[in-house]
Amino acid sequence: MSRIMRTWLMGLAMLVLASAVQGQESGFSGLARLDTAQSTISDTRHGLEVTLTLSQGVPYRVFTLDDPARLVMDFREVDWNGAQSGALITGARALGLRLGQIRPGWSRMVVDLAGPHMLEEAGLRIDRQSGAARLQVRLGREDAEGFAASAGTPDVPGWDLPAAVSAPVAPRADDGVFRVVLDPGHGGIDPGAEVDGTQEKDLMLIFARELREVLLRTGGFDVVLTRDADEFVSLERRVALAHRAGADVFLSLHADALSGARARGASVYTLSDSASDAASAALAERHNRADILAGVDLSGKDDVVADVLMDLARMETQPRSEHLARVFLEGFRAAGLPLLSRPKRHAGFSVLKAPDIPSVLIELGFLSNPRDLKNLRDAEWRAQVAQAVSDALGLWHDADAARAGLVRQ
Numbered sequence: 001m002s003r004i005m006r007t008w009l010m011g012l013a014m015l016v017l018a019s020a021v022q023g024q025e026s027g028f029s030g031l032a033r034l035d036t037a038q039s040t041i042s043d044t045r046h047g048l049e050v051t052l053t054l055s056q057g058v059p060y061r062v063f064t065l066d067d068p069a070r071l072v073m074d075f076r077e078v079d080w081n082g083a084q085s086g087a088l089i090t091g092a093r094a095l096g097l098r099l100g101q102i103r104p105g106w107s108r109m110v111v112d113l114a115g116p117h118m119l120e121e122a123g124l125r126i127d128r129q130s131g132a133a134r135l136q137v138r139l140g141r142e143d144a145e146g147f148a149a150s151a152g153t154p155d156v157p158g159w160d161l162p163a164a165v166s167a168p169v170a171p172r173a174d175d176g177v178f179r180v181v182l183d184p185g186h187g188g189i190d191p192g193a194e195v196d197g198t199q200e201k202d203l204m205l206i207f208a209r210e211l212r213e214v215l216l217r218t219g220g221f222d223v224v225l226t227r228d229a230d231e232f233v234s235l236e237r238r239v240a241l242a243h244r245a246g247a248d249v250f251l252s253l254h255a256d257a258l259s260g261a262r263a264r265g266a267s268v269y270t271l272s273d274s275a276s277d278a279a280s281a282a283l284a285e286r287h288n289r290a291d292i293l294a295g296v297d298l299s300g301k302d303d304v305v306a307d308v309l310m311d312l313a314r315m316e317t318q319p320r321s322e323h324l325a326r327v328f329l330e331g332f333r334a335a336g337l338p339l340l341s342r343p344k345r346h347a348g349f350s351v352l353k354a355p356d357i358p359s360v361l362i363e364l365g366f367l368s369n370p371r372d373l374k375n376l377r378d379a380e381w382r383a384q385v386a387q388a389v390s391d392a393l394g395l396w397h398d399a400d401a402a403r404a405g406l407v408r409q
């Protein structure tokens, strides 16, 4: 029996359809709202207790994830009402929390746990008079073995999160279309960098849509976005979506922030086991961690055989990715766009791991740099970048086709 099934049968994860109970409409959105004043995450004698008061009952599920230990609570759907971890957490066994949307129609709260506290009980009570709902979750004493055995995303019937698409390593049919998959970084519960009211996830979605327009207007491109809304998409799923789309090229779009650094300008990253420099390593680490922070189950994802096959495919793809990165940087330079010093970099970005699709990650600039921030917020500047990206893609495509011809002869 699978670990996940066992978890389900043990009753430690649950989906409760409470929507049949008449709740009061809350606010204009009709979403349940979190009552921060009536909600706490506190330590008990051996574990923790979570009490969340919502304006109405909603379907929910609760589960734990290991490595690092996290408690995940999903709801359909909650307006978090600007809740802060400081306002909810009173004890020391919860280290922090994140709130946000995990998929359209579903909200998530992830609580980082100081240790592997076992999920013992979860229940939602609805006050008949007010319609308000109270979710109580109890975590017991630390038990590393039990926690590891019971942790995992439950596969609950009726839970309508689409299953993660598996990423087949298969040759693609050549349909003569140059298909570009644009990957706006972050989304939903994962805002990415945040500076001065601007969030990376929003800006990258705006830019991806603008770039799609430019590419479609130019002609000869087919464009697919890994997300076209403010929703969370795991890194694995982004890569899987690129496969499903039959991508010829995968572009991940970002604009991060560096604290205490004057770094400025665009840079282009390719995948590598070793990072070109400490800043690139830190950037990749931060991006790869985003999934953990959002409550993605990363256990059981190491498949040695698949890794070997992927390495073989990568040997062919890697030089094409490197070439793509160089063409982008030449194009940016020619367009007079500001570049970071040594702008061609590499690191172990999970999102670039499609073995058979040339993939690069473009950092358009730094939200932490005032001049970059001003540029990134400027539609005209973004239009310049989009044009440069479009031109570079065209150039690369021609050169890549010519190279392939040379190789075949």
Ligand SMILES: [Zn+2]
Residues within 6 Å of the ligand: 185, 186, 192, 193, 200, 253, 254, 255, 256, 287
């Ligand atoms: Zn980013």
